[in-house]
Amino acid sequence: MGEIRLSVVAPCYNEEAVLRDFHRRMSAACLAACGDSHEIVLVDDGSSDRTWPLIEELADADPHIVGVRLFRNHGHQLAVTAGLSIAKGSRVLLIDADLQDPPELLPQMMQIMDGGADVVYGQRASRSGETAFKLATASLFYRMLNRLSAVPIPRDTGDFRLMNRTVVDILRGMPEQHRFIRGMVSWIGGRQVAMPYAREPRFAGTTKYPLRKMVSFATDALTSFSTVPLQLAVWLGLMSAVFAFLILTYAVVQWMLGNVVPGWASSLVAISFFSGVQLVVMGVFGEYLGRVVQEVKRRPLFTIAAIRQAGVSTPLPADYYKMGAAEQGALLDTQLRKASC
Numbered sequence: 001m002g003e004i005r006l007s008v009v010a011p012c013y014n015e016e017a018v019l020r021d022f023h024r025r026m027s028a029a030c031l032a033a034c035g036d037s038h039e040i041v042l043v044d045d046g047s048s049d050r051t052w053p054l055i056e057e058l059a060d061a062d063p064h065i066v067g068v069r070l071f072r073n074h075g076h077q078l079a080v081t082a083g084l085s086i087a088k089g090s091r092v093l094l095i096d097a098d099l100q101d102p103p104e105l106l107p108q109m110m111q112i113m114d115g116g117a118d119v120v121y122g123q124r125a126s127r128s129g130e131t132a133f134k135l136a137t138a139s140l141f142y143r144m145l146n147r148l149s150a151v152p153i154p155r156d157t158g159d160f161r162l163m164n165r166t167v168v169d170i171l172r173g174m175p176e177q178h179r180f181i182r183g184m185v186s187w188i189g190g191r192q193v194a195m196p197y198a199r200e201p202r203f204a205g206t207t208k209y210p211l212r213k214m215v216s217f218a219t220d221a222l223t224s225f226s227t228v229p230l231q232l233a234v235w236l237g238l239m240s241a242v243f244a245f246l247i248l249t250y251a252v253v254q255w256m257l258g259n260v261v262p263g264w265a266s267s268l269v270a271i272s273f274f275s276g277v278q279l280v281v282m283g284v285f286g287e288y289l290g291r292v293v294q295e296v297k298r299r300p301l302f303t304i305a306a307i308r309q310a311g312v313s314t315p316l317p318a319d320y321y322k323m324g325a326a327e328q329g330a331l332l333d334t335q336l337r338k339a340s341c
Contacts, residue, residue: 004090005037007038008039021099026040033106033107041087067308080181093163151186171188
């Protein structure tokens with residue numbers, strides 16, 4: 001295919017109900033935006049349904065499709081990272097395969113980038129099909145994150161965005177395990193332009209972000225881009241120390257006045273208060289410490305079982321994960337070229 005102008009990276013987890021429609025609409029949008037000079041990287045994030053066999057079928061029938069199968073479910077953010085390690089285009093579009101973010105917006109995003117933008121990110125003007133709880137918690141999350149983070153992160157945005165190669169290469173070089181990609185892209189900087197759009201309901205299937213995963217994702221975002229929780233822990237410790245000193249002063253004064261009346265209630269309240277504060281502070285420190293431990297282990301961010309293109313499945317060599325980003329990219333480019341021949 002020669003030089004690739006556009007790569008589309010789409011993580012897929014149990015998306016068999018929507019994958020064919022996504023391929024059809026995404027392919028049409030790519031053809032309208034840049035003709036044949038594109039590839040669509042579909043990353044199977046350890047699906048338990050027929051997502052991978054469908055990706056194989058699509059990759060065998062369409063030379064623009066590159067299928068990537070992860071060894072296990074790594075989560076959305078790491079699946080996106082795996083796709084970025086494969087993408088070779090001078091521009092890269094991140095989009096989920098559930099069709100909530102319309103592929104048909106791609107030509108408009110390309111035009112904005114033609115005007116000099118480094119990143120064009122979709123900003124949700126409306127969100128159809130979302131529950132009141134989801135909308136309220138999302139709004140609260142972005143407001144709290146912007147207050148706590150040293151990096152301004154646009155509100156009402158997801159990972160739906162078009163990035164140029166410079167931003168993609170910087171993003172690929174960022175090694176953190178607990179990833180919040182929309183925040184990482186904001187941290188990179190450059191000219192980042194919002195494109196308001198109406199987010200559609202999920203085309204088919206069920207959401208892959210239950211409450212537990214939403215809380216985990218929010219924790220990753222807060223700990224990755226803010227040290228305010230650590231500062232709050234310090235202030236809680238200082239407040240508890242002041243409170244303890246006041247109680248001690250009160251007890252000494254009452255003893256000097258001869259008003260020594262034994263009471264279990266006040267003792268129980270004081271003990272409970274201090275114990276609660278200590279547990280909160282230890283929990284906050286533990287959350288950050290746990291992330292430091294994960295980072296220093298230097299484990300691979302993801303593990304790829306195989307890459308499928310043009311009817312050929314390409315396994316990765318054992319030393320792939322010891323290579324730098326540039327070496328990995330060169331190896332993948334060589335293997336994919338062989339597969340497409």
